[in-house]
Amino acid sequence: MNNDPLTEIFIEKISENNGIIHKVCNIYCNNPEEKKDMMQEITLQLWKSFPNFKEKSKFSTWMYRVALNTAITNIRKSKTSPIFEAFSEKQYDIVEKEDIPTLDAEINKLYKVIAKLNDVEKGIILLYLEKKSYAEIAGIVGLSEKNISVKIVRIKAKIKQLMS
């Protein structure tokens, strides 16, 4: 498999941008088992979608798009994931996200706060913190730039409130 040029290009590109997969998994998963499954699924979906990558956008932007689509729409969420209360049939108890041993306490605290957001908010704040432009975020999630800016202000206020 290593001799296939497409596979080699894919491995090279993924290795250069492997931080994206780690960050998406850290945000959407509450424990190492979930993270392991999601990392594998995102890598697989990136591979399956790789022939469709047309280089119209940056590789990292495309990677965020596939990774977030996979995290939000492909994998069944455990009962530990927060969901929109008024729209769901039942309210699940949110189990606290486990600490990531390789990260400092302060960073783990930020991840724990982000874990309390819903899936869409997690994705938007991740893209914002990764310094993606409003136009790029709008392109990934499918909302207008104006909508994105309003949502970011709200999410940041929510995070600050939860951090304090």
Added chain:
Amino acid sequence: MDRIEDIWDKGNAQISNDKTLTTEYIVKSISESSISITSKLPKIIWFGIFSSVIGGIILIFNLFFYINNKSILFVIIGLFVIEICIFSYLLVQLRTVRIIDTKNSNLKELLIYKIKYLNTQFQLALHCVALSIIIVTFTINLTMENSDGIFELRKVLILSMFYLFVYLINIFLYKTIHNVYVRQLENALHNLKENTLRSFSKELKKHKQIRRIIGAIVIIILVIGIFVLIIKTGN
């Protein structure tokens, strides 16, 4: 720069030291099978395709058994046409379901597409799978109850119970997928843009009504069919 951004950047520096995503890991991951919910759906569709093929083959055999019995021959040809329709539809669905996860669209479009697909085309595919199982059972029954070209239907109650059981499994499958997965997608879409789900819920309702009408017609035909067969065979 705000404090959140500072903390995040510090975390980024630490994540970049994480070396778990090695070449071996990537190669292993891309050769593994998917754990996504939609990756399990082709198995259900394959089952329907398999049943429709088996049903079609047995129907061809039955053509020779009942060549002189015009009423049964008419039923066999009708069922064969239905089997071909089911087979073609399930093949199209198999292709759709296989590429559903790799659609290169934005999150909102993908959510809308998946919700619509699972509530409409896939639901119809589940009914096709159930119908193909019922046809296979009926065709086996046709072969077994053949008495020199005359069909003698026995155990009508057991047969009817089986048909009901197959449809209950179908409903159970749909409810399972809907409750654990479609609701999750609907929640995500609602969180993304509140009004989007409402804007196409009318479309989904219309589809539901059409499905109910088709379902009612199928049930009426089945009931009349069984009734006529009971009278014809005198059981």
